[in-house]
Amino acid sequence: MATTAPAPTQPDERIRHTPLWRRMLVRPSVGALIAAIVVFLFFSAMDTTGTFNSPTGVTSWMSVSASYGIMACAVALLMISGEVDLSSGVMTGSTGLLLGLLISEAGMGFWPALAIVVVFAICIGLLNGLLVTWTRLPSFIVTLATMFVLLGVNSGVTQAITGQVRVGGIDRATGYSAAQWVFGSRLDSSWPLTVSVGWWLLAILLGTWVLQRTRQGNWIYAVGGDKNAARNVGVPVRRTKVSMFVTVSLAAALVGTINAVELTSVSAGQGTGYEFYYIIAAVVGGTLMTGGAGSVVGASLGALILGMTTLGIQYAGWDSTWRFTFFGLILFGAVMLNIWVRDRAGGSST
Amino acid sequence: MATTAPAPTQPDERIRHTPLWRRMLVRPSVGALIAAIVVFLFFSAMDTTGTFNSPTGVTSWMSVSASYGIMACAVALLMISGEVDLSSGVMTGSTGLLLGLLISEAGMGFWPALAIVVVFAICIGLLNGLLVTWTRLPSFIVTLATMFVLLGVNSGVTQAITGQVRVGGIDRATGYSAAQWVFGSRLDSSWPLTVSVGWWLLAILLGTWVLQRTRQGNWIYAVGGDKNAARNVGVPVRRTKVSMFVTVSLAAALVGTINAVELTSVSAGQGTGYEFYYIIAAVVGGTLMTGGAGSVVGASLGALILGMTTLGIQYAGWDSTWRFTFFGLILFGAVMLNIWVRDRAGGSST
Amino acid sequence: MTGTTPSAAARPGRDSPGDMYLRLEDVGKTFGSVVALEGVSMSVNHGRITCVLGDNGAGKSTLIKILSGVHKNDSGTMFVGGQPTVFESPSDARDAGIATVFQDLATIPLMSVWRNFFLGREPQTGWGPFRRMDIARGKEICREELTLFGIDLRDPDQPIGTMSGGERQAVAIARAVYFGAEVVILDEPTSALGVKQSGRVLKFVKDARDRGIGVVLITHNPHHAYMVGDEFVLLTRGKMTNRWLKEDVELDELIAAMAGGAELADLAHELDS
């Protein structure tokens, strides 16, 4: 029964060889990629008119996905750091409304107005972050309170100032044409991708860089993985979390601005309830609800699935009374597929 | 510098004497109680007409609180076991609609219809619970999918059958008068408390009994506190969690039935978005978002705060455009007060 | 588990005096690409203490997690009372009379000491809908059992997460000893314990053996192992590389095997200089 101890030579006999494709599939974002491809093929097959996978079709759902996606990148970072922000959806409305009010009521130029919006977003992010870290309340409840406050402020302020629940005339601002080019232009008419897709790509690149290559990224994973342990080895937990809240607010300002510039008007209900879609996108893409794991690429693939589903249902011409049912089923299917791929590839795990 | 070892005699010198009131205040539900009292006094003071704290006033916000409260009790149990159910709000609508359809379209009597509704609720609870425990997906995402599916089904089925987005005529069912007595009666005209408050009290008593005195309660805390550790010492983790999902569904059926009987009609959108109020109530009452700690009494106090705030804003005659802002501020104030009370009483903790 | 009950008629081990209760044959376990255990065969007998020794990462915890139903073996077979068995969950193992102290202790930080002590096996009282936990009795037993291990509890309602590491470990051991019926498995039970408490634990291990219970003890302390063990199994890098009976081995030999021979001598030399 007794054998002699093996000589400790290379290669390590304690590691079984695993093919590359298997190692790839275990990564959650690859599961999300496969889910996205399946959803794409599914709606391409369902679409009776053949537009879903045509340039105009792709452009449409890419454009819808982009605003989910920009937010999902930021929200994924925040969730990896172990927090959520339920005010993120309403913030896209607040920032858009503020921009509109500054332009149409205060008569400011586009760029000065944008600067104020950015400052506002930073303040709200700081508020959320500092309240969460100081009070040690769950971020769910703190940002929910912020969300309610902003919701009321959005309609209250807008009505008090304009007598309506909408702000328009953003295209009359000085500097709008440049703004239009930066936030609202399209590639060209045969392949009319919106510039928001470009912003989304930028968010993915930046997010991935920070998360994978910088010490800030290391800290984000650490504070989400185990706050106390991170604090004990000297990671500035509070600063890391607060900066993630600010990141989410800034992303909301970007999306709010893109919406305002593209549509030239903003209504007070905009963005309400969207915080959940951002969270869904992140989770579908493999981000842990409890923090400590996830990726920006995965979250973006989640956003892509949401965008394709939103428009795919219309292209398929299904009875749209049932759209939420379809939505729920596809969402569930995508997550299941993601898990299944990982389990298959990862072998037994219990 | 060196002293001799103290003799190990009673009383234990390693315990500092703490007065009873301090030990009381450390309990999260006592913090919630104080917050509830403060909110009550606040709105009593704000109400210019003196109705907020009159019998009719108390009755109306107790009635609003009751449907939050019944759900909050069940949701708190589920959250203590470490899961959430985002389909709970929509389920109050689904069960009400099903009851209404069975009565008005299938012509069934009230009690047989109710039996079917209960079976339906158990099935949805089992579905949620089994999906969560089998797939090991976060319950956030699984129940969100269920929520979407039910949302679509609610409006799809109702419209397909009735051609409208509402089901009425529940008061024409055989057995309605008994049902009215059980689910929709009032105490008397001078103090017209609804019977739903009684159901709420029942939920509190039952929930507290289970949680504090039974082994099931021990398991609920355990699976929420550390799933793996609980599993390793032989707690049936899966069964415990699934039964909590079923509990929430059953509570939703109760609230759906109470609403249907009181209002005699159900609209397809009923309950949408309310899942968050239930969660808020539980968290305001000291339930941990991450599971493992909380109480049914606390959650009920949270529900009471929500109910008082909902109607208090109106009694105070505040501009209802800003109602969400007030709501957010009071919510935040209540949670802060709760934490503050605990910190004061608990002494230094870091 | 596939319906096996402990039976005194199980075939006895080749070279063990007691009844063989648990037996592993050629068992292996991989995690993804990590081979944690390969081709391990061993047995646990009633009334004997088997010490599993080995370097860090050798696979000792993995081995006992298979015995206690936390992991399922990928290859090989486990026999319980002579029947091939697969534990679907730790509660199957528990039902087969196997109580385990895990290296991570398996306690719920926010729950009180006594609730942790009885978790999964709560004492009950009352009947029908009024069936409830017997809280007073639970607290009393918990306090008594811990006193036996040298832990003087302040308050059985203290959350276990606020206890010291050693106190927590003592609770986990006291629990296993209290409930262990056929086999008690201890994964580094004395690692966080004081001298006095360690002594108590070793004494209890011996007492359990004398009551006919099979014990599996994992430890890095050769003195402790040699003091109580009847049989020693050495794991090296996931494989079983040696096996001795108490009669056939000296303490020094054991220390040398655990430390990798010559190397340790150097170290002792350096330390003394």
Next chain:
Amino acid sequence: MTGTTPSAAARPGRDSPGDMYLRLEDVGKTFGSVVALEGVSMSVNHGRITCVLGDNGAGKSTLIKILSGVHKNDSGTMFVGGQPTVFESPSDARDAGIATVFQDLATIPLMSVWRNFFLGREPQTGWGPFRRMDIARGKEICREELTLFGIDLRDPDQPIGTMSGGERQAVAIARAVYFGAEVVILDEPTSALGVKQSGRVLKFVKDARDRGIGVVLITHNPHHAYMVGDEFVLLTRGKMTNRWLKEDVELDELIAAMAGGAELADLAHELDS
């Protein structure tokens, strides 16, 4: 912290040969109604190993958590380099050159080994917006440092949560030793380690002392303590009850003090019978 820098001119301890770097005077700590520590005075000196001994729950971990900035003392004063200091957070302590291995190790389970190793002190490269972690160098250093402690890493990218308890402990120790500048504090560093790895750790503790670093070592193993310690402090139920210099004490005396005297003799007797 209130801006103190280690200074060789700090006033020397009454009875210690090295510079006194950290000093506690009459320090106490309570958690709610629990008195964990009361009136403890001690000092940590450059180039000396101070062993903190005591029963389970005596307050050893609480003491070192005060030294490393995790808890703030409720009463008494802490001096760093002669200045009264309050550490607001562990990073203050770290900035004062104090590296700690906590009993719960303070590692992030889902993160890879090398990321855990460098957490909070990542090696950087590049400049301006392209400033990034030097991943290749990080992995290499991590592998090298762990090899010194006898851990042969499969893959520096393995999540630390999937490593064995001892491997994890070795990572935490290697990290503290690599980064410790003035004082290294080790809370039961060898509890989960194998014989070989324990030897290595003790050797490193001695080396650190010889390089002029102050070491605080908590252990339940009297052999280990006696092998390396220069000074021994005994805590009993939250109070400091004894203190010896190496010269003044025998191993047996130490064991007896740690175990509570007569009691242990009984136990040894019982075990041997």
Next chain:
Amino acid sequence: TVDPVNRARVGDESDVHTGPMRIAMITHGDDGGFWSIVRNGAQDAAATLPEVTLDYQGSAGDAKLQSEMIKAALNQGADALAVSAPDIGAITSALAEAEAAGIPIITLNSGSDLLETLPNVITHVGQSERAAGVGAGTRLAEGGATRALCILHEENNIGLQERCAGAADGMTENGGEVINVQVTGKADPRSTALEIGAAMQAQSPDTVLTLDPDIAMAALKEVTTRDVTLATFDISPDVLDEVAAGSIEFAVDQQPYLQGYLPVSFLELAVRNRNEVGANSIVATGPSFVTQENAASIAALSDQGTR
């Protein structure tokens, strides 16, 4: 505060209400554009009337909440009540309390059926959504439309369903058809626009009918790139511009300002002067059609939030 003894009682001839009075307007409305104009109307009316306090509350479509809000308003001593009632059954018990208190009631926007069942209901101020829908459908069909999309921007909103059903009636009578399309709505106008575009791609209609001015503006870009007619319910300054420019065919205006203003002034008259308007039938505020001809004339008013 109001002296409860001095409260008006319909049919109680002995004491006529003098001094301060309180009018409660409890709607199922949200904070959207439409209801903000209703509210502006109500507030403007209250402001012109001496010693009238207005208690306006919207319940955002939550029938149970609306029921409790009505009861709360009665508890506070409302002298007159204006309600919108999309879900009559749900607020029956609350209205019964109002009946018992003997105060005058006016329904607005929806709930005209109550006029027959409750004696204290003086009149209904609003338009029949169904009739408005039929009007819009007929007008579209007469303009040559054969296949229209009706864009539902909220789930489970009875009023919107009625509009689409009416439009379907109007169209089918003239040989056309209507397809209902549910979209995301105001929470994401960008996505909504693209969804409408996708639905047009899939269904190839010749007409799109939106039920809200914001949604009309969102649909506009998608519509103009194809050769499709756009018409909408309700107006906003932007919509009026587009109607004037001819890119929106027409807007169905139900004059929400009137739905707020009239009930308040009618109720004040009922309480103080025992006037009853409407002779037991409804006071119609619509549909009125805004077309290229008259759009410019009301644009300035819309900017103020009164049209």
